[in-house]
Amino acid sequence: MHPLSMPKVLAMIICDLVIDDRISGKKSLIGLFDTVATNSLPCVVNELHLFLLLTNGLGTVPMRVRCVRAATEHELFGTLQEVHFPDPNAVVEINFGFCECEFPEPGEYRFQLIAAGQVLYERRFLVSVIEDYDMEG
Numbered sequence: 001m002h003p004l005s006m007p008k009v010l011a012m013i014i015c016d017l018v019i020d021d022r023i024s025g026k027k028s029l030i031g032l033f034d035t036v037a038t039n040s041l042p043c044v045v046n047e048l049h050l051f052l053l054l055t056n057g058l059g060t061v062p063m064r065v066r067c068v069r070a071a072t073e074h075e076l077f078g079t080l081q082e083v084h085f086p087d088p089n090a091v092v093e094i095n096f097g098f099c100e101c102e103f104p105e106p107g108e109y110r111f112q113l114i115a116a117g118q119v120l121y122e123r124r125f126l127v128s129v130i131e132d133y134d135m136e137g
Helices: none
Strands: 008-020 027-032 035-038 043-055 059-069 075-085 092-103 107-115 118-129
Touching: 008 092, 008 107, 008 118, 027 043, 035 043, 043 075, 059 092, 075 092
Parallel strands: 035 118
Antiparallel strands: 008 027, 008 043, 043 092, 059 075, 059 107, 107 118
C-alpha cells in the first residue's frame, strides 16, 4: 500500500449498538463505553460494536480489527473486512460488531485497527472487578 493512501482514523468508538437510519443515512451510537466492571471472571460482553470513521484511503483496503490483552499482545478476537475508499477525501464509516466477547482477567485491553501489517490506531479498554460488599455492616 502506498503511504499516501494509508487510511487515517478520525474516530474509533466502542458502544453497545449502532443504529443505521436507511432513509437519512445517519448513524446513532448507543451506550458508549470504554470500561466494564464485573463481579465474575471471565467477563462476557454480549454485544459490542466498534464504530470507525476513516479517511485518506484509496481503493479497496483489507483492514483487520482485533482485541488484544495490552500486557501480552495476546489476541482474544478479531475480524477482517475489505473497506472501499472512493477517493482520499471521502470519510468512510465502518461498524465492526462482535458477540459474546470474553475477557479472561481484569486489566487493560486494546482494540487495534490494522492495515498493511501496521497498527493504524488503537483504543484502550479496561476490565475491572467489583468486590462484593457486605450489606449488613
